[in-house]
C-alpha cells in the first residue's frame with residue numbers, strides 16, 4: 001500500500017441515534033458502518049493522506065484483515081484513492097438521443113384566474129387567450145414517437161393557462177392518443193394540473209374514465225388561498241375551488257389526487273396549510289413549492305421566510321416519520337419524494353427530465369425545455385413542424401452536465417440536487433445553466449434531514465421501503 005488519499009467530496013458521515021452512517025455521495029447509497037469501519041473512515045477524514053505505516057500504527061491490535069477490508073471497501077467507493085484530487089463521479093456523459101417519455105401540451109395561454117404571483121410569461125386573460133390547434137397537438141405526439149419510438153409507456157401532460165379552458169382539445173387529443181398508442185402496443189397516460197374552477201361532475205367523470213393524474217393548485221385555508229389566487233375581477237377564488245375540490249375528491253376513483261401549494265412572500269404556515277388541504281379538503285397528497293425566483297421579486301420568500309418554510313417542512317417530516325413507523329403514509333409529497341430518491345438511489349447528473357425525458361410544446365408548436373419556459377425569452381429547441389433542434393438541445397444539456405469550476409462538483413448533495421431547476425436559475429440569474437446557488441445551504445440541510453429520517457424509518461420498520469430497496473442489492477442499506 002503506497003500513499004492513499006481521502007476523497008471528502010464522495011463521503012458524507014451522518015450520526016443517527018448513535019449509529020454511524022455513510023452517505024455515498026456519487027450514488028446516494030446509504031451504509032451503516034460498524035465501529036472499526038467508522039474509525040477507519042474517521043482516520044482518513046482527519047488525516048487526508050495516509051500510508052501503510054500510519055494505518056498499522058493507528059490500528060495496532062485490530063484484526064489486520066478487517067482493517068484492510070475496510071480500506072478496500074472505501075477504495076471501491078472512491079472514498080479513498082491512490083491518487084489525490086477530485087475525480088469526476090463518472091465519465092462525462094454524452095447525449096446521443098433523447099429518451100422522451102413525456103410531452104407537455106400548453107393547450108391554452110388563457111386562464112380564468114389571475115393569481116398575482118403567476119410565473120407564466122405567456123399567460124393571457126380569457127379574452128386574449130391563444131389556443132393550441134388539434135393539429136399541433138397531434139404533431140407533438142408525432143415528435144414524441146419519432147424521438148423515442150421504443151418505450152412502452154408515454155405520458156401526455158395538459159397545461160395552460162388553465163387547461164380546462166380548452167377541454168375540447170383535451171378530449172380530442174385523448175380520443176386520438178388512446179387508440180393510436182394501443183395500436184402500437186404501448187400505454188399512454190394523461191396528467192393535468194388545474195385550478196379546479198371549471199370542473200363539473202361530468203368533466204370529473206370523464207377525467208376519471210381516462211385515469212387522469214390530477215393535481216389541484218390550491219394554497220391553503222381561505223385567508224391564505226385568497227391572498228393571491230384571485231379571479232380576473234380580483235375576487236378570492238377559495239370558495240369555488242374548495243367546493244369543486246370536494247366534489248372532485250368525492251367522485252374521483254381511478255387515482256389519488258394531490259394538491260400543489262405555492263408559497264410566496266408572507267406565507268410560511270406550511271403545517272396549517274397541510275392540515276387544511278389534507279384533512280379538511282381531503283387531498284391524498286400535498287406538495288409545497290416555495291417561490292424564491294419569481295419574475296416579480298415582491299412575491300419571493302425572503303431568506304428568513306424560506307428558513308421558516310423549511311423548519312415547518314421538517315416538522316411535517318417528523319410527522320411523516322411517525323406515520324411511517326405505524327406503517328402509514330402521511331401524504332406529504334416533498335418528504336415522500338426525497339425518501340423515494342434515497343430509496344431508489346437516484347444518482348442524477350441533471351436536475352430533472354426537462355430537455356431529456358420531457359419537453360413542452362407551446363400553443364404555437366414551439367418546443368421548450370419544460371412547461372415553465374413557454375412564452376419566455378429562453379431559446380426554443382425546435383418546432384413540431386420542423387422537428388427537434390437536436391444539436392442545440394444536446395449543447396444545452398452538455399453544458400449543464402459539465403460541473404467544472406462549479407460548486408456542485410464537490411457538493412455532498414450533487415447526485416440529488418444536480419444544480420437545481422433550470423427555470424429557478426433562469427428567473428434568478430437570467431441563466432438556466434447556472435446552478436441554483438441561492439438556497440444550497442437549506443437544500444443540504446433538508447437532504448441531511450431526509451437521510452436521518454430515512455435511516456430511522458428503515459431501521460425501525462425495514463419493510464416500509466422494501467419494494468424499492470430490493471432493486472439495489474449492492475447497497476448495504478442503513
Ligand code: SF4
Pocket residue numbers: 407408411412413414415417418419420435436437439440441443444
Ligand atoms: S446547486 Fe448548490 S446544493 Fe445543488 S448541487 Fe449545486 S452546490 Fe449543491
Ligand code: SF4
Pocket residue numbers: 351352353354369370371372420421422423424
Ligand atoms: S426545469 Fe424546473 S420547472 Fe422545469 S421540469 Fe425541471 S425542475 Fe421542473
